[in-house]
Amino acid sequence: MLGHALNPHCAFCHLPRISGYPLCEHCHADLPWLLPEQNQPLSNHVNSLSAFAYRPPISNLLLGIKFGKNLHELATLGELTSTGLLPQLEQIPEAILPVPLHAARLHKRGFNQALELARPLAKQLGVPLLTDVIRRSKATQPQTELDSAQRQYNLRQAFQLDKPLRHKRLAIFDDVITTGATTRELASLLLNNGAEQVEIWSCARAILRQSHELTP
Template sequence: MRRALAELFAGLGPALLPWRCLVCTDPGAGGVDLCLACRHDLPWNRSACARCGLPLPRPAARCGRCLGSPPIQASTRAVFRYSPPLDRLLLRLKFHGDLAAGRLLAALLAEDLAGAPRPAALVPIPLHRRRLRQRGYDQALELARPLAGVLALPLLADGLQRARATAPQSELDARARRRNVRGAFQVSPGITLPAHVALFDDVMTTGATLAEAARQLRRAGVARVDLWVAARA
C-alpha cells in the first residue's frame, strides 16, 4: 500500500508542484527535475569505446582491449560516466527508493538512446529474488520500464532470471567478479527472444555481470546483444 501511494503521488507531483532540481534544489528546466547548470555538469560519456563503452580521452572506434579480445556484445552504449552528480542520482534510486531520481534518469537516458541502433526488445538485468525481497524493487527495471515506454520498445522484464544468489560485485576484484557471476543467469523457460536485444543495467564497472547475461542470451539463440547502461565506471 505504501509503495502504491508513493507511485501515485510521484505521478501527480509534476502537476501539483514546480519542477525542482534534484541535484541542487534550484528550479528545474525543460520539463524535468534538473536545472540548466546541473544539466551542463552531467558527465555524458561522449568519447567512449563503441564495443565496451569505456570512457576514452579522445574518440576511437574501439579501445585496445576490445581490439585484442572482442567482447561478446556487439556494442555498448553507456550514456554517462559514473561520476558526480550522476552517481548520486543513481545511488538515490538504487539504495533509497527515490522514484523521482529514477524518472529523471530515465528521461535523460531516453534522450541519448533514441539515437542508438534500435533493438527488437529491451531486457533488464534481474535481481535475485532474495535481493528483490530485501530491497523491495529492482533499480534496473525501474529505469528500463519508462525507457522502453518512451522509445516504444517491447520490454522483456522476465527475459532473464537469476539462477542463484551472488555476492555484491562491488566487494570483489575483476577476476572474482567473473567467477561470482558465472552461471548466475538463465533465460526464462518458454520465453521467445528476438534476434536483436539490448541488455540493460544501471552501472557497468568491469562488465562481468553484463557479459555473463549476454552469453546466456546468445546461447538461447539471440544473434545480436547490445549493452545499454546508465553509467560506465
C-alpha cells in the first residue's frame, strides 16, 4: 500500500509499524482478536466468522467511522479485518455481499462502511463485491431501540432482491454483528432465491449483552 510505504509509523501510535502492515507489534497484539470458539453459528444453516470482539479500540474506530470522523481509518480497519478473517476461512465464496444501507441513509452518510471494510478482503480473495443485487427496501427503525422480538419484526422484508442471483456460495459481510437478526434475514432471502451456501462475516461481533447498546 502506497500510503503505508510513505508512513513508517503504526496507524495507532508512534512506534515503527510491522513491514507491509498498518500497525506496530504492540498495537497488533493488543487488538481484541476474536477466538475461534467465539465464532458461534448464527443458526443451523448459517456459519459466522468475525475478526474481532466488539471492544475498544475496534468499537471506537467503528463508531467514529459511522459518524464520519475517522474515515481515513476505514482502509486500516479493512486491512485488519482481512488479517483476522483470512486464516479462519475454510473455503472461498464466489462473491461477498456487503449488507446494503437504505438509500436515504447511504445518501446522508456518503458511504457504506460494510462495503468499504470488505474491500481489502475481496481484493485478497479475488472475488467480486455484490453491490446491486440486494436493496434495503425499508428504512428500518434503529435496532438499538428495540428488543429481540421487535428487531425480527422490524427487519421483516427489509431487504429485496433486485436481480437474479448468479452465485451459489456467498459471504454476507457486515461491520458489526450483534444479535445477528439483520444478517440472518438477509441470509434467508439469499437461500430462498437460489443461494446454496451462505456464511456471515463481519469485522466485529458483540460478545457481551451491554455491547448491543452501542451498535446499529
